[in-house]
Amino acid sequence: MSISNNAKAILREFTREVWSEGDIEASDKYIAPKYTIHHDPGDPWEGKELELAGYEERVKTLRAAFPDQHFEIQGLFADGDAVLMIWFCSATQKGDIPGFPATGKQIEMSGATVYYFAGSRLTGHWQITDRLGVYRQLR
Amino acid sequence: MSISNNAKAILREFTREVWSEGDIEASDKYIAPKYTIHHDPGDPWEGKELELAGYEERVKTLRAAFPDQHFEIQGLFADGDAVLMIWFCSATQKGDIPGFPATGKQIEMSGATVYYFAGSRLTGHWQITDRLGVYRQLR
Numbered sequence: 197m198s199i200s201n202n203a204k205a206i207l208r209e210f211t212r213e214v215w216s217e218g219d220i221e222a223s224d225k226y227i228a229p230k231y232t233i234h235h236d237p238g239d240p241w242e243g244k245e246l247e248l249a250g251y252e253e254r255v256k257t258l259r260a261a262f263p264d265q266h267f268e269i270q271g272l273f274a275d276g277d278a279v280l281m282i283w284f285c286s287a288t289q290k291g292d293i294p295g296f297p298a299t300g301k302q303i304e305m306s307g308a309t310v311y312y313f314a315g316s317r318l319t320g321h322w323q324i325t326d327r328l329g330v331y332r333q334l335r
Numbered sequence: 336m337s338i339s340n341n342a343k344a345i346l347r348e349f350t351r352e353v354w355s356e357g358d359i360e361a362s363d364k365y366i367a368p369k370y371t372i373h374h375d376p377g378d379p380w381e382g383k384e385l386e387l388a389g390y391e392e393r394v395k396t397l398r399a400a401f402p403d404q405h406f407e408i409q410g411l412f413a414d415g416d417a418v419l420m421i422w423f424c425s426a427t428q429k430g431d432i433p434g435f436p437a438t439g440k441q442i443e444m445s446g447a448t449v450y451y452f453a454g455s456r457l458t459g460h461w462q463i464t465d466r467l468g469v470y471r472q473l474r
Contacts, residue, residue: 200414235409235421237445237465270374271449271461273414275339280412280419282374282449282461306376308447308463310410310421322410322421324447326376328466 200274203313207272207279210318216266220255227251232320238327240294261298262287270306282308289334296334303333339413342452346411346418349457355405359394366390371459377466379433400437401426409445421447428473435473442472 210226213219231251236242241254259265265287273280285305291298307325311318349365352358370390375381380393398404404426412419424444430437446464450457 235445237468271417273412273417273419273449275412275414275419278410278412280414280447280449282463306374306463308419308449308461310412310419310447322447324421324445324463324465326463326466327468328470329376331467 200279202316203274203279204272206313206316207281207311208269211267211269211281211283214255215259218255218259218263220252220259223252223255224248226318228314228317228319230320231318234320234322236321236323236325238325239323261289261291261293262303263290264288277313279311279313280308281311282306295331299334301334303330305330339418341455342413342418343411345452345455346420346450347408350406350408350420350422353394354398357394357398357402359391359398362391362394363387365457367453367456367458369459370457373459373461375460375462375464377464378462400428400430400432401442402429403427416452418450418452419447420450421445434470438473440473442469444469 206226213222214226227248229247231246233239233241233244233246246254265285268284270282270284283306286302288302289296289299305326307323309321309323312320345365352361353365366387368386370385372378372380372383385393404424407423409421409423422445424446425441427441428435428438444465446462448460448462451459
């Protein structure tokens with residue numbers, strides 16, 4: 197298996213285990229000692245360098261608001277040490293987020309994320325998500 | 336030059352000529368006979384299959400609202416027949432857009448676009464842009 201295909205397989209597992217199934221402790225298998233959120237407009241962690249505990253806290257906070265969140269990967273593209281993932285996420289808002297106390301509404305979100313690898317570990321991401329679409333669904 | 340590097344170079348030229356410099360007729364050099372907007376939430380052309388005239392109309396409409404729009408390419412990643420571009424755009428709102436009559440405000444937008452190629456021609460895109468960020472700047 198090429199390095200690129202291996203990175204894609206790792207990203208599939210990571211997305212399923214950590215983000216869709218909520219096995220937060222599995223982050224340990226994927227996250228590098230420093231994880232940098234290079235760009236993620238609207239995300240409270242944008243610009244931060246996280247250690248494992250900080251990354252786990254981010255997953256925990258986002259999954260507390262949307263506990264049943266499920267990711268469908270639409271495409272994976274690898275080039276050098278980067279893998280781009282385009283995705284859809286469906287979720288029910290069970291907890292509060294800024295501007296929206298828990299609505300109980302089911303939403304769909306889409307996004308595009310560039311993940312950066314060092315070996316088999318993720319060192320950070322550059323991401324855009326369709327936040328306006330989510331806000332319109334929660335309104 | 337590899338196919339991937341060639342596709343990246345084409346995308347740089349296309350973005351500069353057509354979108355930043357507004358040479359709409361140059362679209363003819365880049366756009367395939369059918370151009371499909373697979374995903375672009377919030378974009379009025381989302382889901383459409385455009386011929387060259389339709390594509391040019393889209394550029395014209397978007398540039399009429401933001402005539403000085405300028406794109407900075409943050410990264411290009413190629414895999415198979417796809418090239419991902421992550422980008423920043425700065426622009427002044429000189430024309431009306433839905434919900435916002437011309438404000439005269441200067442805005443910054445970021446986005447991630449997967450462009451699909453057939454040979455040296457673009458056949459479509461899958462895109463997410465930070466529309467919520469733009470709305471917040473125009474409000």
